[in-house]
Amino acid sequence: MAPFSVARRLVAEALGAALLLAVVVGSGIMGERLAGGNVAIALLGNTLATGAALVVLIWVFGPISGAHFNPAVTLVAALRRDMPWRLALAYPVVQIVGGVLGVWAAHAMFGEAILQVSTKLRGGGAQAFSEAVATFGLVGAILGTVRFRPEATAMAVGLYITSAYWFTASTSFANPAVTIARSLSDTFAGVAPSSAPAFILAQIVGALLAAGVFGWLLKVDKS
Known part of the structure; x- marks a missing residue:
């Protein structure tokens, strides 16, 4: 990573998260409005927009x-010591703030009430397990491509999330900041605040498992 200042790094994380959530929520609203009640078509539009945006944003x-x-x-x-803890503690704050601002921007673009709370329940063990699997795969995709093909990381993340929208029961939030922000949108992409804690816990567990498994898997044996 180039030696950008801490301020620029934090702004980049906030702005990236804001744009990502604007895409996730905005494409969900657009998809639902145009799909004529066909949820599969709405989800497809939401999926393609999110995957494409991730590639560009990364x-x-x-x-x-x-x-x-x-x-x-x-x-x-x-945990892998790829960044100092002081910076790592600041990143989630700006990621969450940026994500919420992105949700509000999407609401504004589509003439929705800016302040909302989702009523879309996504409860149950299957949904939480899906988030653990989704996050495990996401972190694995990142670590694997960074190790072997760093220039392909953006494409790998975008493609993985595109697929995970469809192979997980939860539609692959795989991100605590995204989960919190989407709880503030009572639209197609929303998640009820009561469902968010289980999602976030599962995401953290999935990420830690991936760090352990891929940390071992990708380690070069000393001859």
């Missing part, structure tokens, strides 16, 4: 901040 902000946009990814980076 390309743009990666050289500045690492383009985490995700407290779980930041936690793994800190």
Whole structure:
């Protein structure tokens, strides 16, 4: 990562998270409005927009901040000593703030009430397990591509999230900041605040498991 100042890194994380959530929530609203009640079509639109945006956002902000946009990814980076803990503690704050601002921007663009609380329950063990699996795979994709093909990380993350929208029961939030921000949108992409704690716990567990498994898997044996 280039030697950008702490202030620039924090702004990059906040701005990236804001744009990501604007895409997630905005494309969900657009998809639902255009799909005529067909949830599969609405989800497809939401999926493609999110995956594409992730690729671009990581390309743009990666050289500045690492383009985490995700407290779980930041936690793994800190545990691996890829970034100092002082910075790692600041990243989640700006990621969450940026995410909430992005949700509000999406509401404003579509003429929705700015301040909302989601009523969309996503409860149950299957949903939480899905978030653990989704986050495990996301962190694995990041660690694997950073190790072997760092230039492909943005594409790998975008493609993985695109697929995980469809193979997980929870539609792959895989991000505590995204979960918190989406709890403040009573739209297609929302999640009820009562469902958020289980999601966040599962995401952290999935990230820690991935850090352990891939940390071992990718370690070069000394001859």
